[in-house]
Amino acid sequence: xxxxxxxxxxxxxxxxARFLLNGWDVAVADPDPQAERKITAVLDNARRALPALYDRxxxxxxxxxxxxxxxxxxxxxxxVQESVPEVLEVKHRILPMIADAAGPNAIIGSSTSGxxxxxxxxxxxxxxxxxxxNPVYLLPLVELVGDADTCARAAHxxxxxxxxxxxxxxxxxxxxxxxxxxxxxxxxxxxxxDGIATTAEIDEAIRMGxxxxxxxxxxxxxxxxxxxxxxxxxxxxxxxPALSWPWTKLMDVPEFNDDLVDLIxxxxxxxxxxxxxxxxxxxxxxxxxxxIRALRRTGSGAGGVVTAHxxxxxxxxxxxxxxVTVTRQVPSSWTDYNGHMNETHYLxxxxxxxxxxxxxxxxxADYIASGRSYFTVESHVCHLNEVHAGDxxxxxxxxxxxxxxxxxxxxxxxxxxxxxxxVETMLLHTDLSTRRTSDxxxxxTARLSNWVARHAAMPAPNGAGRYVGQRP
Amino acid sequence: xxxxxxxxxxxxxxxxARFLLNGWDVAVADPDPQAERKITAVLDNARRALPALYDRxxxxxxxxxxxxxxxxxxxxxxxVQESVPEVLEVKHRILPMIADAAGPNAIIGSSTSGxxxxxxxxxxxxxxxxxxxNPVYLLPLVELVGDADTCARAAHxxxxxxxxxxxxxxxxxxxxxxxxxxxxxxxxxxxxxDGIATTAEIDEAIRMGxxxxxxxxxxxxxxxxxxxxxxxxxxxxxxxPALSWPWTKLMDVPEFNDDLVDLIxxxxxxxxxxxxxxxxxxxxxxxxxxxIRALRRTGSGAGGVVTAHxxxxxxxxxxxxxxVTVTRQVPSSWTDYNGHMNETHYLxxxxxxxxxxxxxxxxxADYIASGRSYFTVESHVCHLNEVHAGDxxxxxxxxxxxxxxxxxxxxxxxxxxxxxxxVETMLLHTDLSTRRTSDxxxxxTARLSNWVARHAAMPAPNGAGRYVGQRP
Numbered sequence: 001x002x003x004x005x006x007x008x009x010x011x012x013x014x015x016x017a018r019f020l021l022n023g024w025d026v027a028v029a030d031p032d033p034q035a036e037r038k039i040t041a042v043l044d045n046a047r048r049a050l051p052a053l054y055d056r057x058x059x060x061x062x063x064x065x066x067x068x069x070x071x072x073x074x075x076x077x078x079x080v081q082e083s084v085p086e087v088l089e090v091k092h093r094i095l096p097m098i099a100d101a102a103g104p105n106a107i108i109g110s111s112t113s114g115x116x117x118x119x120x121x122x123x124x125x126x127x128x129x130x131x132x133x134n135p136v137y138l139l140p141l142v143e144l145v146g147d148a149d150t151c152a153r154a155a156h157x158x159x160x161x162x163x164x165x166x167x168x169x170x171x172x173x174x175x176x177x178x179x180x181x182x183x184x185x186x187x188x189x190x191x192x193x194d195g196i197a198t199t200a201e202i203d204e205a206i207r208m209g210x211x212x213x214x215x216x217x218x219x220x221x222x223x224x225x226x227x228x229x230x231x232x233x234x235x236x237x238x239x240x241p242a243l244s245w246p247w248t249k250l251m252d253v254p255e256f257n258d259d260l261v262d263l264i265x266x267x268x269x270x271x272x273x274x275x276x277x278x279x280x281x282x283x284x285x286x287x288x289x290x291x292i293r294a295l296r297r298t299g300s301g302a303g304g305v306v307t308a309h310x311x312x313x314x315x316x317x318x319x320x321x322x323x324v325t326v327t328r329q330v331p332s333s334w335t336d337y338n339g340h341m342n343e344t345h346y347l348x349x350x351x352x353x354x355x356x357x358x359x360x361x362x363x364x365a366d367y368i369a370s371g372r373s374y375f376t377v378e379s380h381v382c383h384l385n386e387v388h389a390g391d392x393x394x395x396x397x398x399x400x401x402x403x404x405x406x407x408x409x410x411x412x413x414x415x416x417x418x419x420x421x422x423v424e425t426m427l428l429h430t431d432l433s434t435r436r437t438s439d440x441x442x443x444x445t446a447r448l449s450n451w452v453a454r455h456a457a458m459p460a461p462n463g464a465g466r467y468v469g470q471r472p
Numbered sequence: 473x474x475x476x477x478x479x480x481x482x483x484x485x486x487x488x489a490r491f492l493l494n495g496w497d498v499a500v501a502d503p504d505p506q507a508e509r510k511i512t513a514v515l516d517n518a519r520r521a522l523p524a525l526y527d528r529x530x531x532x533x534x535x536x537x538x539x540x541x542x543x544x545x546x547x548x549x550x551x552v553q554e555s556v557p558e559v560l561e562v563k564h565r566i567l568p569m570i571a572d573a574a575g576p577n578a579i580i581g582s583s584t585s586g587x588x589x590x591x592x593x594x595x596x597x598x599x600x601x602x603x604x605x606n607p608v609y610l611l612p613l614v615e616l617v618g619d620a621d622t623c624a625r626a627a628h629x630x631x632x633x634x635x636x637x638x639x640x641x642x643x644x645x646x647x648x649x650x651x652x653x654x655x656x657x658x659x660x661x662x663x664x665x666d667g668i669a670t671t672a673e674i675d676e677a678i679r680m681g682x683x684x685x686x687x688x689x690x691x692x693x694x695x696x697x698x699x700x701x702x703x704x705x706x707x708x709x710x711x712x713p714a715l716s717w718p719w720t721k722l723m724d725v726p727e728f729n730d731d732l733v734d735l736i737x738x739x740x741x742x743x744x745x746x747x748x749x750x751x752x753x754x755x756x757x758x759x760x761x762x763x764i765r766a767l768r769r770t771g772s773g774a775g776g777v778v779t780a781h782x783x784x785x786x787x788x789x790x791x792x793x794x795x796v797t798v799t800r801q802v803p804s805s806w807t808d809y810n811g812h813m814n815e816t817h818y819l820x821x822x823x824x825x826x827x828x829x830x831x832x833x834x835x836x837a838d839y840i841a842s843g844r845s846y847f848t849v850e851s852h853v854c855h856l857n858e859v860h861a862g863d864x865x866x867x868x869x870x871x872x873x874x875x876x877x878x879x880x881x882x883x884x885x886x887x888x889x890x891x892x893x894x895v896e897t898m899l900l901h902t903d904l905s906t907r908r909t910s911d912x913x914x915x916x917t918a919r920l921s922n923w924v925a926r927h928a929a930m931p932a933p934n935g936a937g938r939y940v941g942q943r944p
Contacts, residue, residue, distance in 0.1 A: 212611060231737065301683075
């Protein structure tokens, strides 16, 4: 699959990274000689952040090319994304050029945050709005507006690169999310202009309170809870009248002049000027990754999107005649004060490998739901080499024994070609209702026996049968 | 310390939980016979969520009492929090009653989301606004408005219970955060009323996109990044003109009538009606806990608040003549598909215990910053008993050996009086610049030798020196 990215700014770069890291070839069209430098900077951020959302490796990166000529970039593309400046005349000039060069089945998306499809399509290009959110390589939301069939095809493709398409059924200036953002922006500018609060205080008012609520449930579900068992109608009865309270009168627009710009810029420097934009971006990405990963457990919001996407990623094969049970990138949140992966996450990687091996022998989610599982009873971890954020890990699983209730595994954790750790682990099959050991289902036993037979002739691994402190 | 909570609804209950779980005695005043039931429900949620933010146990809970009589509850309180309905006449009746019963040094906070102190103090009670955010036991933000000296004293107390006081320097209707919320609420109601989007779609537009940004940086810092290296003034120049674009004209207030209430309530039922309010609360709390924990690594926003608060929590003592190196509650995010704590987090608890022991021998943050540390080379985990979300863990650390570069520890993980696991671990002292083993600083060696001597006569622990699969 090939994506053409027309316009190589922060948003275009984010789109390029999203497609590229999901295995697409990406052709960037931008006459700006700085485009390659700018896109590379976005890609640097994306490569350390996006794979860290997943507990499984993304497909190999596609091929990235740069083109001064738009038609060369667009030809043969399955998706063309226009991210040129938010000026209607510019979009009216570029979109027909894209339509001319693109094949008949290519989807043409515009990153416009404000214009309606009817405005964009005044020149008949068949483009739809595909409005993403910065950083495009991490935030799943894309607002789709335009022809219903095209939006449906677009949604399918975007889900394939881990995004969350939200189809807006009726076109409107600024779609949905930016209307809400604009409302807050107006109010925030008033608060700063009137000297009520600084930019830093407003940011604290958001991130120490409702920002945390909104990251996982949004506005209405949060208020539904506030209404208690009596529900949303009760909440509306309580809160609705506030619509006519005095503060709702402050809705005109502050005058946009140099004084206002200076005021905001000066306060912003005081608040965040100790960090460069690059440092702020990385801080943001680390936080966003960690929070989305945190949401994976319940499956709420972006956490659910990542988990669904991960399930569709390709399986790994074999290594040294052993099944590869984990391939993944190390998120920065797995590292500690020593500047390397903390010991805990060696066992986490091994635990994920064991989970995968259990699936392979049929002890999968359905089996566990039927009341049977394996419990780990002991593990021995040998740390052989350091691992750092961004490293790619591969874990192989060797069966040392697997008869009756016992399952004895040896997981090797590789950092590229370096053996980073071994984890020897013993599990016992358990009845989840009595919490006592029990024999596995015959189908599980049969599959496990196959693996035992395949691994029987392998030499005993170096590091197995060791006690702590034993000389190698 | 004693807090009196006047008004036992969701907000009053949240305040009660926040104080109680931080070791304060709490007296609730509410004539409603349902108050105790309601507060108990909030406390059930708080007990499973608030301690899960921390990697260290909170102080023992204070004493909780219920009072139909306001004066009885308020007498002797250091903090009195008024959370009665948002009706000015009611607040004017209750606040003087509180002031009469409270001692001269008590702080009187009002949970009002909309009224200014000048409105509340029309009757001369000395109250300040202390406006929290639901769930009060998890979200750190409290807006303080009123007398500067009282606000300063209040801020100190609130930091002590893990909150983030934001002092609003100039009183204004709805303070700061609710002005922003109100702006979004108006815009969201328009979107629903005009049929542009459903409540569910608006929630997705928030939580799949900017909600995640705001949970960690807020509005202005996010836009600073969007401005790139050119900074905030550049962003303003790009985005500022939008203030006069057409969609900003839609700022009048939708008529609040039964049709609007029905529309919102029906959509909310379709969106979230499959979960009870209690289930939604627990989902929200699990998500909020996991996201705030995720922010602890970088220290952004609420993550930094928790870490600072944790550092001020009291130290644990000894158990079985061994130092207690961890006391903590198990967060639900530590459990897995088997309904119990995942193996990974046994090693995490042990790793935290080892960190604490390193601090005790002087291998602390300063020492590590000077370029020296201990690296774990191997560990053996024996899982003896299951651990569940909400369980209290205690970890003790025994030194098996500690000479030269070697540090050989044995950590026991207790669930109350049940030994849940043992972790035997070997560490080597390492030079962080060469990444090679090295001898510790003499001061560290001396402190370690003391511990070696103290533990020398202890019998070898059951479980040490084991290989995987060895019979007990």
